[in-house]
Amino acid sequence: NAGVTQTPKFRILKIGQSMTLQCTQDMNHNYMYWYRQDPGMGLKLIYYSVGAGITDKGEVPNGYNVSRSTTEDFPLRLELAAPSQTSVYFCASTNLRGRGHGYTFGSGTRLTVV
Amino acid sequence: QQQVKQSPQSLIVQKGGIPIINCAYENTAFDYFPWYQQFPGKGPALLIAIRPDVSEKKEGRFTISFNKSAKQFSLHIMDSQPGDSATYFCAASMNNNDMRFGAGTRLTVKP
Numbered sequence: 001n002a003g004v005t006q007t008p009k010f011r012i013l014k015i016g017q018s019m020t021l022q023c024t025q026d027m028n029h030n031y032m033y034w035y036r037q038d039p040g041m042g043l044k045l046i047y048y049s050v051g052a053g054i055t056d057k058g059e060v061p062n063g064y065n066v067s068r069s070t071t072e073d074f075p076l077r078l079e080l081a082a083p084s085q086t087s088v089y090f091c092a093s094t095n096l097r098g099r100g101h102g103y104t105f106g107s108g109t110r111l112t113v114v
Numbered sequence: 115q116q117q118v119k120q121s122p123q124s125l126i127v128q129k130g131g132i133p134i135i136n137c138a139y140e141n142t143a144f145d146y147f148p149w150y151q152q153f154p155g156k157g158p159a160l161l162i163a164i165r166p167d168v169s170e171k172k173e174g175r176f177t178i179s180f181n182k183s184a185k186q187f188s189l190h191i192m193d194s195q196p197g198d199s200a201t202y203f204c205a206a207s208m209n210n211n212d213m214r215f216g217a218g219t220r221l222t223v224k225p
Binding site for chain 2: 004031033035040041042043044045048050058090092102103104105106107108
């Protein structure tokens with residue numbers, strides 16, 4: 001029972017480089033989310049998806065892109081990395097857009113842009 | 115703008131004490147208020163949650179108190195233990211989507 005799996009756990013990027021953060025869940029959840037966590041700022045929603053083929057912007061989408069070709073996978077793409085994207089990124093999922101269901105989070109990807 | 119404000123930023127209590135973490139929200143359309151617990155190097159994990167139609171919910175040593183008129187809710191940890199040392203986040207959402215998080219409280223329980 002893996003839950004939400006994120007890879008890689010750590011990554012250092014140079015300014016201007018690109019990368020994809022991977023997220024996979026094995027709980028057949030329809031709803032998936034990407035958050036970034038900065039010290040003292042809580043979690044900010046980047047993008048979310050309510051099902052395969054459907055994605056939408058959250059609070060802080062600039063500099064990121066997502067896709068959702070399958071129920072299980074929700075990769076986050078960083079194009080032209082900037083130091084402001086240094087953060088810890090969390091993927092989360094939930095099974096219903098309804099009442100009484102919390103999110104299941106992955107263990108995070110710590111990204112440093114230098 | 116920050117839709118969920120959390121305080122304090124950090125909290126230190128002795129073992130057996132009752133730490134209290136407070137949150138205030140602005141959007142009256144929020145209908146789900148969870149608390150998450152996060153240990154270093156791990157993702158947040160759902161701890162306990164409440165809906166605005168009740169004023170209190172208790173699960174084990176953890177209690178949420180909810181004041182709808184004041185748009186505030188709080189987490190109480192009874193008989194706190196060193197293993198409770200973690201960062202706690204309050205959150206709020208509508209229909210369990212677009213969850214908005216507080217800034218977090220780092221709790222330290224001293225033995």
